[in-house]
Amino acid sequence: MPFIPHTEKDTREMLQAIGVDSIADLFDEIPPELMIEHLPHVPHALTEMEISRLMRQRARMDGSPSCFIGAGAYEHHIPAAVWDIATRGEFYSAYTPYQAEASQGTLQVIYEYQTMITELTGLDVSNASLYDGASALAEAALMAVRTNRRVKSGRVLLAPGVNPVYEKVAAAIAGAQGLTFERLPQDPATGNIDFDAIPAGREPVAVVLQQPSFVGTLDDVDRLTDWAHAEGALMIGVVNPTSLALLKAPGHWGEKGADIAIGEGQPLGVPMSSGGPYFGFMTCKQQHVRQMPGRIVGRTTDLDGNPGFALTLQAREQHIRRSKATSNICTNQGLMVTAATIYMSLVGYDGLVNIANTSHANTAMLVDGLTAVSGVERLYSGPFFHEVALQLDRPVAPLLKALADRNILGGFDLTPIVGSDALLVCATETKTSADIEAYIAAFADVMNSGS
Amino acid sequence: MNELPGDLLYTKDHEWLRREDDGSVTIGITDHAQSALGDLVYVELPEVDLEVDEGGEMAVVESVKAASDVYAPIAGSIAAVNEELADDPEKINSDPYGDGWIVRMQPSDSIDEDALMSPDDYQQFLDDLDD
Numbered sequence: 001m002p003f004i005p006h007t008e009k010d011t012r013e014m015l016q017a018i019g020v021d022s023i024a025d026l027f028d029e030i031p032p033e034l035m036i037e038h039l040p041h042v043p044h045a046l047t048e049m050e051i052s053r054l055m056r057q058r059a060r061m062d063g064s065p066s067c068f069i070g071a072g073a074y075e076h077h078i079p080a081a082v083w084d085i086a087t088r089g090e091f092y093s094a095y096t097p098y099q100a101e102a103s104q105g106t107l108q109v110i111y112e113y114q115t116m117i118t119e120l121t122g123l124d125v126s127n128a129s130l131y132d133g134a135s136a137l138a139e140a141a142l143m144a145v146r147t148n149r150r151v152k153s154g155r156v157l158l159a160p161g162v163n164p165v166y167e168k169v170a171a172a173i174a175g176a177q178g179l180t181f182e183r184l185p186q187d188p189a190t191g192n193i194d195f196d197a198i199p200a201g202r203e204p205v206a207v208v209l210q211q212p213s214f215v216g217t218l219d220d221v222d223r224l225t226d227w228a229h230a231e232g233a234l235m236i237g238v239v240n241p242t243s244l245a246l247l248k249a250p251g252h253w254g255e256k257g258a259d260i261a262i263g264e265g266q267p268l269g270v271p272m273s274s275g276g277p278y279f280g281f282m283t284c285k286q287q288h289v290r291q292m293p294g295r296i297v298g299r300t301t302d303l304d305g306n307p308g309f310a311l312t313l314q315a316r317e318q319h320i321r322r323s324k325a326t327s328n329i330c331t332n333q334g335l336m337v338t339a340a341t342i343y344m345s346l347v348g349y350d351g352l353v354n355i356a357n358t359s360h361a362n363t364a365m366l367v368d369g370l371t372a373v374s375g376v377e378r379l380y381s382g383p384f385f386h387e388v389a390l391q392l393d394r395p396v397a398p399l400l401k402a403l404a405d406r407n408i409l410g411g412f413d414l415t416p417i418v419g420s421d422a423l424l425v426c427a428t429e430t431k432t433s434a435d436i437e438a439y440i441a442a443f444a445d446v447m448n449s450g451s
Numbered sequence: 452m453n454e455l456p457g458d459l460l461y462t463k464d465h466e467w468l469r470r471e472d473d474g475s476v477t478i479g480i481t482d483h484a485q486s487a488l489g490d491l492v493y494v495e496l497p498e499v500d501l502e503v504d505e506g507g508e509m510a511v512v513e514s515v516k517a518a519s520d521v522y523a524p525i526a527g528s529i530a531a532v533n534e535e536l537a538d539d540p541e542k543i544n545s546d547p548y549g550d551g552w553i554v555r556m557q558p559s560d561s562i563d564e565d566a567l568m569s570p571d572d573y574q575q576f577l578d579d580l581d582d
Contacts, residue, residue, distance in 0.1 A: 149497075149498060149501075150498055290495065290513075315493075315513045315515070315516065315517060315518040316513075316518060320518060321518050324518075324520065
């Protein structure tokens with residue numbers, strides 16, 4: 001799908017036709033205080049040569065540190081073939097094509113993606129993706145309200161381990177539509193839900209559990225799912241796709257399974273890239289499919305009986321349903337999804353299990369080493385996947401700075417979130433024993449030198 | 452155009468109402484509406500006991516090409532829904548005034564017949580639409 005810009009003449013003619021002097025006039029209704037003239041650290045306009053030089057300079061400043069930060073985005077090995085295939089001309093677009101059915105290859109990739117994601121999450125239907133994990137939570141909450149019409153509270157209860165950034169995004173998107181987000185009480189020893197302390201009569205429309213939690217813990221998914229259903233709420237699971245190679249799929253949580261599962265797709269072959277673009281995934285039970293936002297590709301047969309792919313359930317979408325559409329965030333992250341589909345195809349089921357096992361073993365090794373250092377212990381007891389919160393006896397920020405000076409990104413500073421000097425560490429399959437030992441040695445050195 | 456059943460009342464949103472002996476009101480969409488929508492593939496029904504205002508959305512009918520709201524022509528509560536539409540939404544196409552009924556409502560007030568159309572008025576309304 002080529003990009004064809006307007007000529008100045010085109011633009012002039014179009015402005016004339018609608019009786020507007022300049023393109024800037026079209027943005028008149030945006031209050032001037034919201035218009036940003038100039039972003040700090042972002043130059044105004046540069047030539048291609050200038051911008052290439054600037055970006056190379058800035059990229060050099062990153063260096064190539066050894067990364068032990070997770071907290072929502074995870075460094076995994078991406079086979080070279082993933083992006084080699086994903087950037088072929090046939091795939092290299094972020095959009096589902098406008099004449100979708102003319103692009104059978106693109107639709108088939110999305111169909112295969114949907115199949116893989118439903119297998120991972122143990123649910124019936126997947127959409128073609130959403131923007132990212134955080135906005136997927138907002139969409140899941142809105143979907144729950146549309147589906148669970150008996151409950152009028154608009155109240156979504158979040159387990160203590162739901163990513164705080166996801167909550168902020170969901171509140172920003174869905175808050176203006178009457179939804180409120182409340183946290184379930186936390187057991188300080190485990191970091192998990194304190195079931196005995198849950199107040200009665202909250203009438204939740206939906207309950208959200210993130211597994212593994214933002215702080216790396218594993219909660220009782222079965223108990224919370226059954227509790228949510230007993231309360232008349234829909235159950236939403238927020239899951240890390242890599243972890244699903246080892247952990248119970250949301251579709252199998254509790255007696256009836258989660259109703260909706262969402263998550264951040266970045267671990268499946270998308271580079272961390274300073275925070276994006278990523279993609280969100282969303283799956284649900286068949287019975288909820290008509291309230292699901294976004295596009296869905298279905299398999300069908302053409303007039304001659306040959307198999308083919310088509311966009312399906314479009315009557316719920318914005319081009320037909322207008323303001324009543326199930327979502328107006330219908331753009332999918334097609335290119336990221338293409339990469340994820342190729343990634344999953346290349347690593348396969350056994351490969352994903354290996355990646356998950358190795359990440360868990362590496363994190364266990366890292367945590368054993370770090371907690372052997374005086375002044376360090378685990379913040380929460382209990383099992384974990386590939387991320388663990390550590391309680392330190394001193395402020396985290398200076399420690400991380402000292403480690404960064406040694407070319408190590410030592411983890412995510414949890415201090416503002418948990419209210420104590422806590423550090424979240426993660427070691428994926430990309431780390432060798434030598435990398436982990438080097439981190440432990442540097443960490444011990446900085447701690448012992450009294451930083 | 453088929454003849455409109457004479458015992459029904461009609462709305463501008465192409466819904467029909469039948470007053471039942473027990474005081475409840477059965478509601479569906481008209482033959483004109485089902486024919487404009489085309490083959491129906493899904494009907495989203497309200498929960499029984501749901502209270503709806505006059506003009507409030509109470510159901511959605513979805514065809515392969517469009518999805519439309521069905522509005523409550525009167526205020527009241529949903530007394531029954533046509534569960535068979537879940538598996539067989541095309542009943543609305545084949546028998547809009549019979550097996551294709553959508554909901555039965557218990558009106559909260561006496562029905563203001565002046566706000567609704569007689570078969571003749573609705574026929575006139577349809578004829579005017581064609582002009």
